Amino acid sequence: MKTNLKTAISVKNICEGFVYNELEGKGLFGLSGKLTIQPEYQRNYIYALDGGKREVAVIESILKSYPIGLIYFNKISNDNLEVLDGQQRITSIGRFITDKFAIVDENGMEQYFSGIAKDKKDKILETKLLIYECEGTESQIKEWFKTINIAGVPLVPQELLNAIYSGPFVTLGKEEFSNSQNANIQKWSAYIKGSANRQAFFEAALDWVSKGNIDDYMSRHRNDKNISEVKKYFNSVIDWASSVFPEVESEMQGLEWGRLYETYHKESYDPKKISAAVQKLYGDPYVKNRKGIYEYVLGGSTDTKLLEVRVFDEATKRLMFLAQTTKATTKGESNCPLCALGHDANRGKRWQLSEMDADHVAAWSRGGATDVKNCQMLCKTHNRAKGNR
Numbered sequence: 001m002k003t004n005l006k007t008a009i010s011v012k013n014i015c016e017g018f019v020y021n022e023l024e025g026k027g028l029f030g031l032s033g034k035l036t037i038q039p040e041y042q043r044n045y046i047y048a049l050d051g052g053k054r055e056v057a058v059i060e061s062i063l064k065s066y067p068i069g070l071i072y073f074n075k076i077s078n079d080n081l082e083v084l085d086g087q088q089r090i091t092s093i094g095r096f097i098t099d100k101f102a103i104v105d106e107n108g109m110e111q112y113f114s115g116i117a118k119d120k121k122d123k124i125l126e127t128k129l130l131i132y133e134c135e136g137t138e139s140q141i142k143e144w145f146k147t148i149n150i151a152g153v154p155l156v157p158q159e160l161l162n163a164i165y166s167g168p169f170v171t172l173g174k175e176e177f178s179n180s181q182n183a184n185i186q187k188w189s190a191y192i193k194g195s196a197n198r199q200a201f202f203e204a205a206l207d208w209v210s211k212g213n214i215d216d217y218m219s220r221h222r223n224d225k226n227i228s229e230v231k232k233y234f235n236s237v238i239d240w241a242s243s244v245f246p247e248v249e250s251e252m253q254g255l256e257w258g259r260l261y262e263t264y265h266k267e268s269y270d271p272k273k274i275s276a277a278v279q280k281l282y283g284d285p286y287v288k289n290r291k292g293i294y295e296y297v298l299g300g301s302t303d304t305k306l307l308e309v310r311v312f313d314e315a316t317k318r319l320m321f322l323a324q325t326t327k328a329t330t331k332g333e334s335n336c337p338l339c340a341l342g343h344d345a346n347r348g349k350r351w352q353l354s355e356m357d358a359d360h361v362a363a364w365s366r367g368g369a370t371d372v373k374n375c376q377m378l379c380k381t382h383n384r385a386k387g388n389r
């Protein structure tokens with residue numbers, strides 16, 4: 001069976017000549033008559049059931065630019081395509097465009113397609129769908145359709161890709177990476193989140209070696225009789241991570257190790273120093289995002305954004321604001337200590353609380369704590385300027 005990824009087909013193209021049969025409850029045709037939306041072996045349209053929540057959700061997803069998932073066509077000939085998977089979504093879109101149901105807008109008003117603003121109309125019509133065109137014999141297609149629709153258990157994306165690119169490469173990949181007998185799985189699970197059975201490890205291995213282009217990689221290697229490149233790259237990443245960070249912590253699981261390896265593996269690190277830095281940050285109550293510790297340390301401990309260091313709470317800010325303002329009023333100067341040092345009109349300005357931000361007197365990265373003793377209120381301009389230094 002052959003598969004082709006199509007990314008240029010828009011909602012407008014699909015809905016050209018859309019026909020919905022009220023009597024049979026089926027979306028019939030689209031794509032200027034070339035597409036049969038609900039072939040015989042498909043169930044009827046069910047997204048209008050339960051008050052139509054699901055068909056409305058399809059339209060809202062498109063308006064918010066959320067992905068609506070992969071769609072599969074069976075290519076019978078150049079002028080004849082059938083929807084294998086995606087008929088409910090396509091019928092929802094066609095029914096909306098032809099004013100069969102309404103969505104509710106920001107103001108709680110019901111809106112039919114013909115009544116919505118032009119930019120929203122264009123957004124819907126110009127949205128491109130992600131479509132796989134499959135070519136094969138009827139029995140191949142039906143067999144494959146069965147495998148992508150295992151009753152009650154939706155396939156995860158990697159399982160779908162395994163089905164699409166089935167062949168020697170996938171077989172070997174699964175033997176190595178989704179085999180619960182493989183003693184390495186335990187070790188790997190320090191770095192990878194998810195279950196080997198549901199292809200999380202194979203997916204990570206492919207994601208790393210392909211720099212995020214799994215689909216393209218699998219299509220190029222589909223008929224390979226070995227997976228040595230994937231294995232070699234995967235082991236390099238794991239070996240690197242485990243030598244730089246000898247202690248295993250639960251926050252390591254599911255980090256983007258492939259990207260971290262690519263970015264930092266040419267730098268040299270002293271595992272003892274790294275380990276001490278990591279432990280220190282783990283013990284720091286101001287670090288909110290422990291997952292960010294690893295990249296923070298790898299990058300030379302400068303990018304504090306990664307750690308989401310705790311900010312001053314409202315009570316502390318108010319307390320400092322009152323203290324500074326009282327003092328400034330007696331002295332007749334600005335309640336922003338940096339403005340008070342200046343020579344312009346702001347020198348005597350008393351800012352409102354809402355016009356000021358809290359600042360660490362001693363920077364957190366140099367050991368300054370997030371408590372009242374290390375807090376000062378600055379006007380927004382000065383606070384920003386200080387943060388940018």
Ligand SMILES: [Zn+2]
Nearest residue numbers: 336339379382
């Ligand atoms: Zn100021």
